[in-house]
Amino acid sequence: MVTDHVSPNVTAARAWSGRRGVWWLTVVLLALPGPVGCALLETERYHEEYVVTNLTVILMDEKSLQRKWKEIARKPPSKRVSISVGPDQTMNVDSTVRGFFDFSTNTIYCPKLNFEVCGHELFHALIGRFHPE
Numbered sequence: 001m002v003t004d005h006v007s008p009n010v011t012a013a014r015a016w017s018g019r020r021g022v023w024w025l026t027v028v029l030l031a032l033p034g035p036v037g038c039a040l041l042e043t044e045r046y047h048e049e050y051v052v053t054n055l056t057v058i059l060m061d062e063k064s065l066q067r068k069w070k071e072i073a074r075k076p077p078s079k080r081v082s083i084s085v086g087p088d089q090t091m092n093v094d095s096t097v098r099g100f101f102d103f104s105t106n107t108i109y110c111p112k113l114n115f116e117v118c119g120h121e122l123f124h125a126l127i128g129r130f131h132p133e
């Protein structure tokens with residue numbers, strides 16, 4: 001069983017909304033009085049520790065990675081998907097595998113120095129499935 005990483009368009013949308021979220025949080029914390037701000041920070045603290053044994057990371061160029069996906073997942077590396085862009089609106093985008101984690105062999109396949117894709121797949125190795133396929 002494998003899990004894939006989403007297309008550049010979807011990823012960019014997520015990254016943008018994530019940045020806006022961080023910016024918004026910063027503004028709110030600065031605007032709040034000290035004790036309230038500290039209480040919020042206190043609840044957001046966490047310390048989680050993961051030890052991943054026998055993790056293999058294979059860095060591959062895009063074409064080789066997509067060939068590997070086809071071989072392991074037995075699915076095409078690209079597909080057209082609908083994403084929600086509003087309350088009653090959807091948009092069709094091309095989704096192409098950019099990296100994936102193979103649960104059966106504990107192996108990450110991702111492009112060299114692509115921290116976003118490799119980091120995403122690392123979290124599959126750490127915590128398993130955290131989004132729909």
Ligand SMILES: [Zn+2]
Pocket residue numbers: 003004005120124131
């Ligand atoms: Zn994923």
